[in-house]
Amino acid sequence: MDLRDQRGIETEVYQPAEDSELLAEAACGYLDKHGRDGPEATILEVGTGSGYVANRVADETAARVIASDLNPHAVRQARTEGVETVRADLVSPFADDTFDAVLFNPPYLPTEPENEWDDWMEHALSGGEDGRAVIDRFLASVGRVLAPDGVVYLLVSSLTGVDEVVERAGEEGFSAVAIADESFPFETLTVLELHC
Numbered sequence: 645m646d647l648r649d650q651r652g653i654e655t656e657v658y659q660p661a662e663d664s665e666l667l668a669e670a671a672c673g674y675l676d677k678h679g680r681d682g683p684e685a686t687i688l689e690v691g692t693g694s695g696y697v698a699n700r701v702a703d704e705t706a707a708r709v710i711a712s713d714l715n716p717h718a719v720r721q722a723r724t725e726g727v728e729t730v731r732a733d734l735v736s737p738f739a740d741d742t743f744d745a746v747l748f749n750p751p752y753l754p755t756e757p758e759n760e761w762d763d764w765m766e767h768a769l770s771g772g773e774d775g776r777a778v779i780d781r782f783l784a785s786v787g788r789v790l791a792p793d794g795v796v797y798l799l800v801s802s803l804t805g806v807d808e809v810v811e812r813a814g815e816e817g818f819s820a821v822a823i824a825d826e827s828f829p830f831e832t833l834t835v836l837e838l839h840c
Contacts, residue, residue, distance in 0.1 A: 656715065657717050668700040671697070683707070691713055712731070745797065750778045819839050820837070
């Protein structure tokens with residue numbers, strides 16, 4: 645792939661930022677705590693983007709890590725980084741009771757409909773009017789693919805309302821606890837650990 649092609653992919657794919665780093669750090673630390681970092685564990689990262697989080701988890705654990713993304717450019721970039729990646733909308737193609745852990749850094753920026761644009765970066769960033777459109781869909785479906793005693797690591801922003809996400813998770817049968825957070829001038833990022 646020439647440099648022009650690589651730059652084109654990077655403008656279509658969410659690249660690692662502070663939120664990616666926070667999710668990767670929290671997940672790696674807590675997977676060990678819950679014994680989900682061994683060779684018998686299978687972990688899914690939803691919405692992998694560049695593959696950064698999946699790669700970090702694969703490098704720092706012995707677990708099998710699979711990633712998914714709806715964006716074909718992201719799937720291609722993650723695969724070039726050595727990540728086993730599937731093109732998928734959230735968890736739709738995966739079998740029931742498959743994953744010991746699921747990680748997700750969702751699109752969470754509140755976006756007014758008239759301000760949305762129609763490209764892959766918009767899909768990676770926009771969480772709809774309240775920032776929770778994709779999060780709500782994820783919470784409604786992720787329980788199906790979790791193995792018994794499975795865990796979810798979900799990154800959320802104060803812009804989307806952490807309490808509202810916790811409440812929605814409860815409606816879907818999850819208990820939630822904040823395990824990491826980091827504040828910035830414009831938002832606070834929080835990683836939630838969810839259990840059924």
